[in-house]
Amino acid sequence: MSSEIAIKLQNVSKCYHIYDKPRDRLMQMVAGQRKQYYREFWALKDVSFEIKKGETVGIVGRNGSGKSTLLQVICGTLNQTVGDVQTLGRIGALLELGSGFNPEFTGHENVYMNAAILGLSRAEVDERYADIAAFADIGEFIHQPVKTYSSGMIVRLAFAVQAMVDPDILIVDEALAVGDERFQRKCFARLDELKAKGTSILFVSHSGPQVVELCDRAILMERGERVCTGSPMEVVRAYQKLIYAPAEEQPRLIEEFRAIGTDRIAVEASPVEAEQNAPEQDQYFDAGMVPESTTVYPEQGARIDAFEVFDKEGRRCNVLKAGGEYDIVMRGKLTDAVSRVFFAMHIRTVSGVVITGQRFPDEGKYFDCEGAEREFRVTFSCKMVMLPGVYFVGGGVWSESEPTLCHRILDASMFRVVSDQGARSFGYMDVSVDEPALELL
Structure with missing residues (x-):
């Protein structure tokens, strides 16, 4: 081969x-x-x-x-x-739920057993154990027998072991x-x-x-x-x-x-079913919605402190009404004198695809920062035309000169879009304006 x-x-x-x-x-x-x-x-x-x-x-x-x-x-x-x-x-596999785990062993013991099956020495597992436990994020349950775990906890631990040993x-x-x-x-x-x-x-x-x-x-x-x-x-x-x-x-x-066969499959486009089962909620902020996938890039002349979402009444929120208007605010500081700067925000799906974003100022325009230690607050006004579901916000500060990436954060915050009406659209965006009309000719 x-x-x-x-x-x-x-x-x-x-x-x-x-x-x-x-x-x-x-x-x-x-x-x-x-x-x-x-x-x-x-x-x-x-x-x-x-x-x-x-x-x-x-x-x-x-x-x-x-x-x-x-x-x-x-x-x-x-x-x-x-x-x-x-x-x-080396092959890592997530097959049937809980396969490869001994239910009588603790999560800690199963980590070492599974890693040994994958060919890692005990010293190699010792080196990676902290990362595995942090990724699984099941707290003290890692010292409890796996038979006491929920299905979600089993998947967390299984994925952490298989994915963090670099198969x-x-x-x-x-x-x-x-x-x-x-x-x-x-x-x-x-x-x-x-x-x-x-x-x-x-x-x-x-x-x-x-x-x-x-x-x-x-x-x-x-x-x-x-x-x-x-x-x-x-x-x-x-x-x-x-x-x-x-x-x-x-x-x-x-x-x-x-x-x-392996040639181009000539089929008509068929709709991709959207997962629109997010429950309706009356509250506008859910303190439990904190991303676990936040990635912070090195600071090179700027520092982003936060991405926050506010409704038009000025309330911070992360449970948004479909079709509503909101402000996504990026706050931070320009720590060095940087030239030809622009800011950008993006919104991603759960699987990581960028579905929309905004740049400020417009393409081809920039800001110059002559002095250091200047705070900034960029407000991106958005209409939530996304379909009900969970989305992640991130973005960065760029410069046309070196270093081009001043600072960037992926998945800095998350929000849920909810709706009290049935959706006619599918995919990610609700592009409908009026009720569809049928004419039988």
């Missing part, structure tokens, strides 16, 4: 023997090869693909399509019936769906760091937007077979067209996608 390839599968299939009655299993042991008392179920059928080092590949497909079986075969927790699987480097290959199977918004954002930020370091990531999710935002390529699985491979957007559109198609149309679509 080439040193540039992290994962290579050649004609991999996995067969299970299905017995209709318990006694048939015993009869099969007695009969040997002379008679068959079972039915064959092929969870994987002749699957082949390659994943390069540093590549992030999403796997999508309906329940029962073979996604989880495929990941277990790659991890080595299942043996394939036929075919060849090759991997290069060469990281496999994630729907595990992030269990955590809350803050932890999900923290995980996606860590995935971005691993990608930058060259880690190959296999990511299984039913969330189309997450696959599109995170992955370089995507694979569509159906009934144990790899139907097609392509760009994330094209594969997600094919997947959504498949699951929303009438049952009688699905076989034709599968054959259509299979015929196209």
Whole structure:
């Protein structure tokens, strides 16, 4: 296998023997090869693909399509019936909830056990333990048996172990769906760091937007077979067209996608379902909404102290009404004399994609700061046209001269958009103005 390839599968299939009655299993042991008392179920059928080092590949497909079986075969927790699987480097995996943990052991003991399985020495785990515990952020529960953990705490600890030991290959199977918004954002930020370091990531999710935002390529699985491979957007559109198609149309679509193979998937754009289940709240500020993924860049002539959101009555808030008008205020200090300065603010989703932002002053215009130690307060006025959900605010101070980045903070604060009306839009933005009109001609 080439040193540039992290994962290579050649004609991999996995067969299970299905017995209709318990006694048939015993009869099969007695009969040997002379008679068959079972039915064959092929969870994987002749699957082949390659994943390069540093590549992030999403796997999508309906329940029962073979996604989880495929990941277990790659991890080595299942043996394939036929075919060849090759991997290069240390594999970290988040598969079934709590898999790999001994429920009787404490979180602390499970950290050392899992890290040892991944090939780390005790000295290496000692060196990384503080980072693992800090990322999991489960407090004193890390010294309690895992059987006392909630599902969210198990995911926190499992992701912390697998992602903080710097694996060469990281496999994630729907595990992030269990955590809350803050932890999900923290995980996606860590995935971005691993990608930058060259880690190959296999990511299984039913969330189309997450696959599109995170992955370089995507694979569509159906009934144990790899139907097609392509760009994330094209594969997600094919997947959504498949699951929303009438049952009688699905076989034709599968054959259509299979015929196209790894070429461009020519399907009509289908809507990406927005997750709009955020509960309505009357309060305008939730003290518990504090980001866990805040990243602060070095200060090089400026310091940002805070990003805060205020409503038009001057109240600080982080529970915002859809369609309302708010001010996002960036406060800080220009610590050195810097020339040709501009400020910028951005708003990101839970998975880290920037959906909007503002620059001040306008493109091509700048401010000059002749003296040091000058405080600044930049107010960005915004109308919350985003759909209900959780969003993160960050930004920075830039200069056209060196150093160009004076200071920057990612995920400095977070807010939730809520609505008391049903939404007609999908995705991230509510672009509707009036009620849609139907004319039957």
